[in-house]
Amino acid sequence: MGEPHFREHHAFLARIYLDQYDQLTSAIKQLTVPVEEAMAPFQPVLDLLDTIPGVNRTVAEVIVAETGGDMTRFASAKNLASWAGLCPGHHESAGKVRSTRVRPGNAHLKGALGMAAFGAARTKGSYLQARYKRLTARRGPMKALIAVEHSIITAIWHMLTDNVPAGTWRWACRSGG
Structure with a gap:
């Protein structure tokens, strides 16, 4: 040639x-x-976090580094989600919704949870994948990923507060708090 x-x-x-x-x-x-x-020193916490679909060792380390692995500083799962910036903003006046953007929060934690949510959305047979697919059809892929991130951060609070792995934690109490 x-x-x-x-x-x-x-x-x-x-x-x-x-x-x-x-x-x-x-x-x-x-x-x-x-x-x-x-x-x-955080090996038990890392092992618990590793049971969540989409959360790998690196993501678990970021979660521990940013939260300290101690959930007693957050009164509820909702407080943790709000601190992380994973709650939708809500500005409603006279019956009109002005903004539904997520709040600013911990950028490192949000980035790690974004990767975890993306991985969880691809984990076959998981609750988080079903949630992602269900919400994607109605709200679009980006809002669905934020909702999965919110589910993961909620699960993290409950798992670390009660010291139970994801397999035994009831995903049904998705917004718990």
Whole structure:
């Protein structure tokens, strides 16, 4: 056919990218040990959080880092959801709804819960997937993801308050508090 298109300047750029990848991989390895040491006292909490569909080790670590893993500082699941910024805003005057945007909250926690909600929506046979599908049909995918995030944060409060895994926690009390 023709000459290969990978020339000397392509090799130069590839080497720069590979060197950068190696540096980032090394930095990640250096940070992993202190993070694991800091999370060691929270191992029971991390194990509980890992039972929620969509929540992996990284998301669980963010949840613990942002909330402290102690739910006694939040009076109810609704307080935790409000602090996290996962409650819809409500501005109604004279019977007209002005805004239904979510409140500002903890950006790191919201980001982690967004990833968890996305994973939970893809977990076959889970309550959270059924909730996502049901709400997507009515409200759209973005509002459905926020609702799944709210369900997850509510479950987190109940699970950590009562020290029970997701398999035994009743998802039926979805808005609990």
